[in-house]
Amino acid sequence: MLAHxxxxxMRSLRRNPILTMLMVLTIGIGVASSMTTYAVFRAVxxxxxxxxxxxxxxxxxxxxxxxxxxxxxxxxxxxxxxxAMALLRDxxxxxxxxxxxxxxxxxxxxxxTEPFAVNGYAAYADFFSMFKVPFLYGGxxxxxxxxxxxxxxxxxxxxxxxxxxGADSVGRTIRLDDHDYxxxxxxxxxxxxxxxxxxxxxxxxxxxxxxxxPFTRAxxxxxxxxxxxxxxxxxxxxxxxxxxxxxxxxxxxYWAELPDTKSEAAYRDYLTxxxxxQNRAGRFHWQPYITLRNxxxxxxxxxxxxxxxxxxxxxxxxxLLVCLINTIGLMLAKFMRRAGEIGVRRALGASxxxxxxxxxxxxxxxxVGGGVVGVxxxxxxxxxxxxxxxxxxxxxxxxxxxxxxxxxVCALLSTLAAAFYPxxxxxxxxxxxQLKSN
Amino acid sequence: MQIQPILTALRRxxxxxxxxxxxxxxxLAIVCNALFIxxxxxxxxxxxxxxxxxxVFVVTSMWGEQYSKQExxxxxxxxxxxxxxxxxxxxxxxxxxYPLSTSGWDNFVxxxxxxxxxxxxxxxxxxxxxxxxxxxxxxxxxxxxxxDEVANLGNRENIIPPVVIVSKALADKLFPKGxxxxxxxxxxxxTPTTIIxxxxxxxxxxxxxxxxxxxxxxxxxxxxxxxxxSTRYLVRAKPGQLDAAMREAPKAxxxxxxxxxxxxxxxxxxxxxxxxRAFERDRGMAILMGIICVVLLAITGAGIVGLTSFWVGQRRRQIGVRRALGATxxxxxxxxxxxxxxxxxGGIAIGVLxxxxxxxxxxxxxxxxxxxxxxxxxxxxxxxxxGQSAVFAPALRASRVPPVEATxxx
Numbered sequence: 001m002l003a004h005x006x007x008x009x010m011r012s013l014r015r016n017p018i019l020t021m022l023m024v025l026t027i028g029i030g031v032a033s034s035m036t037t038y039a040v041f042r043a044v045x046x047x048x049x050x051x052x053x054x055x056x057x058x059x060x061x062x063x064x065x066x067x068x069x070x071x072x073x074x075x076x077x078x079x080x081x082x083x084a085m086a087l088l089r090d091x092x093x094x095x096x097x098x099x100x101x102x103x104x105x106x107x108x109x110x111x112x113t114e115p116f117a118v119n120g121y122a123a124y125a126d127f128f129s130m131f132k133v134p135f136l137y138g139g140x141x142x143x144x145x146x147x148x149x150x151x152x153x154x155x156x157x158x159x160x161x162x163x164x165x166g167a168d169s170v171g172r173t174i175r176l177d178d179h180d181y182x183x184x185x186x187x188x189x190x191x192x193x194x195x196x197x198x199x200x201x202x203x204x205x206x207x208x209x210x211x212x213x214p215f216t217r218a219x220x221x222x223x224x225x226x227x228x229x230x231x232x233x234x235x236x237x238x239x240x241x242x243x244x245x246x247x248x249x250x251x252x253x254y255w256a257e258l259p260d261t262k263s264e265a266a267y268r269d270y271l272t273x274x275x276x277x278q279n280r281a282g283r284f285h286w287q288p289y290i291t292l293r294n295x296x297x298x299x300x301x302x303x304x305x306x307x308x309x310x311x312x313x314x315x316x317x318x319x320l321l322v323c324l325i326n327t328i329g330l331m332l333a334k335f336m337r338r339a340g341e342i343g344v345r346r347a348l349g350a351s352x353x354x355x356x357x358x359x360x361x362x363x364x365x366x367x368v369g370g371g372v373v374g375v376x377x378x379x380x381x382x383x384x385x386x387x388x389x390x391x392x393x394x395x396x397x398x399x400x401x402x403x404x405x406x407x408x409v410c411a412l413l414s415t416l417a418a419a420f421y422p423x424x425x426x427x428x429x430x431x432x433x434q435l436k437s438n
Numbered sequence: 439m440q441i442q443p444i445l446t447a448l449r450r451x452x453x454x455x456x457x458x459x460x461x462x463x464x465x466l467a468i469v470c471n472a473l474f475i476x477x478x479x480x481x482x483x484x485x486x487x488x489x490x491x492x493x494v495f496v497v498t499s500m501w502g503e504q505y506s507k508q509e510x511x512x513x514x515x516x517x518x519x520x521x522x523x524x525x526x527x528x529x530x531x532x533x534x535x536y537p538l539s540t541s542g543w544d545n546f547v548x549x550x551x552x553x554x555x556x557x558x559x560x561x562x563x564x565x566x567x568x569x570x571x572x573x574x575x576x577x578x579x580x581x582x583x584x585x586d587e588v589a590n591l592g593n594r595e596n597i598i599p600p601v602v603i604v605s606k607a608l609a610d611k612l613f614p615k616g617x618x619x620x621x622x623x624x625x626x627x628x629t630p631t632t633i634i635x636x637x638x639x640x641x642x643x644x645x646x647x648x649x650x651x652x653x654x655x656x657x658x659x660x661x662x663x664x665x666x667x668s669t670r671y672l673v674r675a676k677p678g679q680l681d682a683a684m685r686e687a688p689k690a691x692x693x694x695x696x697x698x699x700x701x702x703x704x705x706x707x708x709x710x711x712x713x714x715r716a717f718e719r720d721r722g723m724a725i726l727m728g729i730i731c732v733v734l735l736a737i738t739g740a741g742i743v744g745l746t747s748f749w750v751g752q753r754r755r756q757i758g759v760r761r762a763l764g765a766t767x768x769x770x771x772x773x774x775x776x777x778x779x780x781x782x783x784g785g786i787a788i789g790v791l792x793x794x795x796x797x798x799x800x801x802x803x804x805x806x807x808x809x810x811x812x813x814x815x816x817x818x819x820x821x822x823x824x825g826q827s828a829v830f831a832p833a834l835r836a837s838r839v840p841p842v843e844a845t846x847x848x
Contacts, residue, residue, distance in 0.1 A: 022740055029733060067554055103667060105502050105699065115502035117699050178504045224593065224667060231626065237596055244594040307804045308723050311475070315468060318796075319730055322464045326741035329457040333748030388722035425453070 001354075002361060009362030016334065020366065023330050027370025027418075028377055030323025031411045033316040035374065036381030039403055040389055041313045043396030044205070045305045048192035049131065053295035056130065056196075057256045057264065059087070059271055062289035063248055064232040075291070076230045076250035077200040077302065081219075083274075084252040088124070092270045093256035094263070095126035098215055100252055101201055103226040104176045106210075108163070118159065118176070119226065120211035121198070122218035128154070128185075130257045131197065136160070138170035138185035141214060145184075149216040153181035159210045160186045179221060181213060193396060196295050199302040200253055201227030205392040225251050268292050308389070324418045331366075331422040335359055342426055343434025352427040359423040360416060367415030371408035378407050444777050454745055455781055462785030462821055465738045467792035470817035471800060472727035474809045479720040479727075485653075487537040488605070488639030490574025491709040493528070493675045495684050496536055497521075498705050500668040502697035507592040510664045513695065520694045521671060524686050526679035531568035531672045534663045535643050537656075538716035542643030545625045547612065547657075553624070558611050559652045560604075560625065561642035564591065564661040565672075570603065570637060572674045578606065580619050580635035583660040591661045598627035599659045603635035607654035625657070645716050647805060680708060735824055742828035746774065750836040757836055758843025767837040774833035775826060782825040786818050793817065 013020040047053050060075045061083055069075060079087070084098040100122050107115045127133070128140035137160075141152045153174065160169050173180045194204030222241040231237070231249040238246070258264045268290070275288030293301055342355060378399060385394040448455045505513060514532055521530040535542040543564075546556035563569070567583045580603070587601055609618035622630035640656040642649055663669075675683035688700050700706060707715070714721075750757075757770055793814055800806040 019744060022744055026737055026740070029737065033730070033733070103500075105500065107502065115697065115699060117500050117701070222593070224665070226667075239595050239597075241594050243596075306719070308719055311800070311804055312723070312726055315472065315727070315730060318464065318468050319734055322461055322468070322734060323737060325457055325461045325464065326737055329454060329461070329741055330744045332453055332457070333745050337748060337751065388726045390718050390722070421453070 001357070005358045005361035006365065008358060009365050012334075012338070012362060013365060019330060019334055020369075023327050023334075023366050024369040024373055026323045026326050026330075027367065027411055027415055028373025030320040031370060031374035031407055031414065032377030032381055034313075034320045035378045035403060035407045035410065036385060036397070037309070037312045037316045038406075039378075039382060039397040039399070040385060040393060041305070041309050043398075044194065044309055044393055046193065047296060047299075048194055048196050049295060052130075052132065052257075055257055055259050056295045057093075057258055057267070057292050058295075058298045059254055059256065059267075060291045060293075061271065061275055062286070063250065063284070065284070065286045066289070068232050075289075076232075078228070078230070078250040079252045079254045080248055080250050081245040081252055084254050086274065087254060087256075090270070090274075092267055093258055095130045095257040096255065097124040097127040097130060098252050098254050099123045099127065099197055100215070100218070101198060101209075101226040102213075102218060102223050104211070104223070106159075107175045107178075109175070118210040119207075120209040120213065122215040122223065123212055124215055126257075127197075127212065127255075130255060131192075133190055134188040136186045136188040137168045138183070141184050146214050146216055149220050150214055151179060151181050151217055152184045152214060154185040154187060154212040155183055156187050156208055156210050157189055158208065176211070176213075177221070177223075187212075194299060194304045196299060197253060197255060198227070199299065199304050203306075203390075203392060204302075204304050205396065219245065227251065227253075264292070306393070309393070312388070320414065324414055327366075327415065327418040328421055331363065331419055332425065335422045335426040338426075339429050340434050342429040343431045346429065346431040355427040355429075356423055359426050360419060363415055363419030363423065364412065366419075367412040368408075370415055371411030374407045374411045375404050378403065441776065441780070444773065444780060448777065448780070451749065454749070455784075458742060458745060458781050459785035459788065461738055461741055462782055462825065463789035463792055465734055466786060466789030466817050466821050467796045468734060469731050469820065470793045470809065470813050471796050472731045473817065474797070474813050475806070476724045476727045476731075477813075478807065479724040482645070482720045483717045483724070485641060485645075486639050487641040487709075487713070488573070488575050488637065489537055489641075489709055490674065491713065493677060493680055494573060495673050495675065495680060495687075495706060495708045496539075496712065497671040497673060497687055497691070497700065498668055499671065499691060500699040500701075502699060507590070507664050511590050511662070514662065514664065514669055516694065517669070517671060517691060520690050521673055521687060524683060524690055526675050526683035526686060528674045528676045529568055529572040530674070531572040532566050532662050533569050533670050533672050534564040535670065536563075536573070536672055536712065537641035537643060538645060538712050539643045540645060540716050544642070544644070544649070545657075547608075548624045549612070551624050551628045551630075557623075558608070558655055559649070560608050561644065561649075561652075561656040562625075563640075563643075563656060563658040564663050565658050566660070566662050569658060569672070570635075572672050574674065575640055576638040577603075578636055578638045580633070582635060583658075587660040589661050590664050592664050596627075597661075598625065598629050598631055599661055600629070600631060601634045601660060602631045603637060603658040604633050605640040605654055605656045606636055606638055608657060609633065609636050611652075611655055631659075645720075684708060735820070738821075739824050739828040742778065742825055743832060746778065746829050746832040747835070750774070750832050750839075753836075754839050754843050755846070757839040758841055758846070761839065761841035762844045770837040770839070771833050774829055774836055778825050778829040778833075779822070782822055786821060789821070790814055790818070 061079060062075050063080055088096060088098060102120055102122050104118050105115050106118045125140050125143045125146050136157050140154065141150060145152055160166060169183050169186060172183050174183060191208035229249050229251040237243060256267060258267050271290040271292060272288050275284060275290055278284045279288060382397050382399045385397045518530050518532060521527055543562040544559055545562050547558050547560050548556050566588045567585045570577060570582050589597060589599060591597060612618060612623055613621055618633050619636060622632045624630055639654065641654060642656055673683065673687060684706055688706060797809045801808055
């Protein structure tokens with residue numbers, strides 16, 4: 001019976017090719033615009049580390065006092081060097097790391113190649129196990145090397161490709177800013193998007209970092225941060241790198257791994273006590289205030305999803321709604337035009353259910369057509385997102401199997417939803433009326 | 439034209455009428471808000487920077503070696519001299535940043551050192567005695583820096599220069615009476631800094647929404663940053679020689695000292711590229727909203743054509759009867775045009791409410807501004823015209839229905 005209905009539907013659709021095309025195009029365009037903006041939204045709002053996101057936390061401490069927050073500003077989204085070091089010394093979390101971005105010059109061994117810039121992070125050994133960094137060769141440095149301020153480095157697979165043609169380079173040395181570092185590990189392709197551990201410094205969607213080196217070593221060498229530095233007021237800042245790291249300027253990112261809610265609560269207490277201790281020591285003069293956000297909350301707090309992405313998603317959903325209302329109108333017109341035919345079918349014994357099946361089958365065909373057109377337009381849209389979004393974000397919007405599937409399903413379901421009212425009207429057609437008027 | 443019979447007829451097509459009205463309402467709401475967003479973004483796009491944009495480009499050079507402060511100062515001077523010798527170059531300055539660079543340095547500004555709540559927030563430029571001239575900034579009061587005022591600021595040196603050049607916007611914010619020249623203020627320091635010059639326009643480095651209250655408020659400190667990471671050279675080409683100068687500059691710099699890195703992607707940017715990068719998001723948003731508007735209007739128009747055509751087909755017999763009873767072509771045409779006008783007006787009434795609702799939501803969620811009434815009026819006119827032109831073809835067809843149609847069975 002379904003095959004018969006599909007045949008009937010096809011014939012009916014062919015009878016008004018323009019009306020049919022209009023419906024298919026409307027659905028296709030509406031679905032495609034939503035799917036394109038959704039693809040971008042999905043990419044930027046993705047959870048970069050779903051299996052651990054509820055266990056990773058970024059703390060904030062009120063270092064400047066309520067006065068600084070009263071002006072509509074929030075607490076700095078990084079810690080001062082002093083506080084980060086104090087938290088690291090106490091080691092109250094299962095794992096913890098301080099992080100800051102660095103920008104260095106790599107001087108190749110061969111005289112022929114020119115030096116080039118590399119980006120990366122100064123971090124602690126725990127960084128790699130906390131964030132589940134996969135290794136191609138070797139591994140992370142160990143904690144004793146943090147303590148010894150060792151000159152070791154973990155490099156990206158891309159840099160390994162560039163310098164060593166992809167060979168196992170563990171044990172070899174590279175020269176960064178006039179200092180030699182021994183390679184202890186090569187990271188496999190790893191670039192979580194958004195780069196949650198650095199969203200306080202970057203948009204979170206940039207190229208993967210080239211190197212990681214021990215935080216302690218970077219401080220010894222007085223490496224400047226390549227990220228943001230936030231200072232408040234002018235008090236207590238002495239010149240020089242030493243003066244800078246002991247100032248109340250916030251520039252060190254900090255992450256703690258807390259496996260369960262109990263340890264989270266304990267860590268919260270610990271932070272509050274730490275702030276209270278600073279009060280007693282005379283460094284702070286206000287009520288202790290701290291926050292501890294997990295990874296997902298942190299991404300939210302840092303507004304990683306650009307407002308443009310959200311607005312465009314909402315507006316294209318509104319757009320889809322208009323397209324659907326349009327389709328309802330067109331279908332209503334199309335179905336009611338066949339009131340006579342419905343009357344005859346009903347008079348010959350077709351039940352309302354059968355009318356439903358017949359017209360929904362016809363609508364489903366429109367939906368499938370709309371889906372196919374939608375996939376084509378979504379493909380076009382994905383090519384065109386570069387015009388609309390920043391390159392870093394636009395390149396994340398890819399058409400893959402799940403997006404195509406979603407487009408088809410969305411087109412079919414929304415068309416069936418749109419067909420609901422016209423079909424209901426069709427099923428209510430009174431056979432007697434129709435027969436009489438003829 | 440009688441409106442009563444049209445209303446009576448519409449009452450028999452409640453669903454269709456309601457659908458068109460709803461579609462018009464939603465279209466109005468989305469189009470008005472999208473147009474408003476487009477306008478806001480485009481006005482952002484054309485914000486003046488104060489820079490002679492046609493002739494300025496920026497070179498960012500990273501050192502390939504480590505230098506002491508003295509060595510680096512010498513290297514920078516050498517680079518400046520090299521760039522100045524190029525035939526296409528008019529002037530060169532060393533600076534930490536440039537307007538619209540999207541990242542940089544900003545400081546709170548206070549009138550006294552003890553003041554806790556800052557008076558404002560200024561974008562901070564560090565530039566030498568060539569900075570103002572190279573960028574082509576217009577000095578409207580006071581004087582430019584002298585060479586002996588320019589300090590070399592090494593890594594983490596916190597020296598607040600005693601003199602400063604400010605933008606007019608900053609001068610007016612700090613000294614609303616217009617007597618800023620010669621006055622002093624404090625910028626996150628315990629020592630004052632005195633205004634010796636005022637430039638007409640100098641855009642901030644960032645283009646973010648947070649800094650909108652401080653638009654155009656910038657200050658220039660007479661300083662050369664010697665911070666061993668990278669150095670910025672702002673170069674002004676002679677008129678018409680920008681392209682040649684941009685080609686020559688990296689060659690000359692590499693020839694002079696190979697131990698440097700100029701990023702192939704953004705190491706050299708003309709100011710046109712700087713502007714394009716800074717407003718990428720705004721342009722993208724405007725394009726997207728534009729596409730949505732056009733397609734939405736097209737779909738709504740097509741929907742009206744489709745539904746009206748159906749109604750015309752359905753009413754051929756009635757039209758025939760009216761024609762037989764003496765109605766002219768014009769009467770029929772007017773009937774459908776008026777019918778559409780009534781539906782559109784109904785839709786617009788709901789649409790205006792939706793428009794303001796949507797705007798209010800965008801204001802609270804996305805910090806957009808409140809929409810001026812002109813947009814709604816514009817949107818209303820657009821939709822009325824769209825409705826009338828969409829209905830015209832089917833209405834014309836209706837008017838051509840011959841009176842003999844009245845005698846035919848359906």
